[in-house]
Amino acid sequence: MTGFALDSRLERDSLFIADGPLSQLRLIDDSRFPWLILVPRVNDAAELIDLDGSQQRLLLAEINLAAQALRKLGRCDKINIGALGNIVRQLHVHVLARVEGDVAWPGPVWGHGTATPYSTTARAARIHELKTRLMA
DSSP: OTTOOOOHHHHHHEEEEEEOSSEEEEEESOTTSOEEEEEEOOTTOOSGGGSOHHHHHHHHHHHHHHHHHHHTTSOOSEEEEEOOOSSOOSOOEEEEEEOTTSTTTTSOSTTOSOOOOOOHHHHHHHHHHHHHHHHO
């Protein structure tokens, strides 16, 4: 995990929350959706199959924790989990809470409309709330 460098697009579009055992947990800076990404700190990993078995199991555990934290934030009709990587090749897993009737429902959130960044106050509150939920 030495020499880990976060893709500049992921860094630009998201906010650091915490480092887990394998992955960096980040909040997508779009207040329309409770949306996290997990970025394994594994050099040159582009696909899940680039991780060894123990790393894959650890990533799954981190995905589960992130999904549970989102579910605890409030109404959540569906958790979407995906690792697309068509634009950003660095392995990253999206974990987001969906609510029937959100601005992209029932379609995917990727590429839907223009992101609405969190205000400074809302950003700090959401990150604090997620850290609290992750510890619970």
